[in-house]
Amino acid sequence: MKKVLIIALIMILGAVGYLAYDWQVKTTILKDDQQVTLYSWTDKKGNKHYTNIQPPDGARNVEENKGYEYSDLPLAIKLKNKVVDGYKGLKEKLFRKKNRRKR
DSSP states (O other): OHHHHHHHHHHHHHHHHHHHHHHHHHHHOEEEEEEEEEEEEEOTTSOEEEESSOOOTTOEEEEEEEEEEESSOOHHHHHHHHHHHHHHHHHHHHHHHHHHHHO
């Protein structure tokens, strides 16, 4: 009995460790996205703006930087989304069956 509990605990800790590692890698390590350009500029009133749209004429202190994006959603988020979608689908099916019975 102890061996089964120890093996189960090791498997659970391994899965949690992998999900934590995957979360850290997918949310902190960014890949360069050359299609996105970010601009920072100052308007005539002295307000600082940050946009992905090219600044208008007359803008001062224009800086142009390439953007970054996350490489992929973490596995924990993907699993959560699948569970939520499955729950919504099941809920719709159950309510359809109940509504059919009432009529």
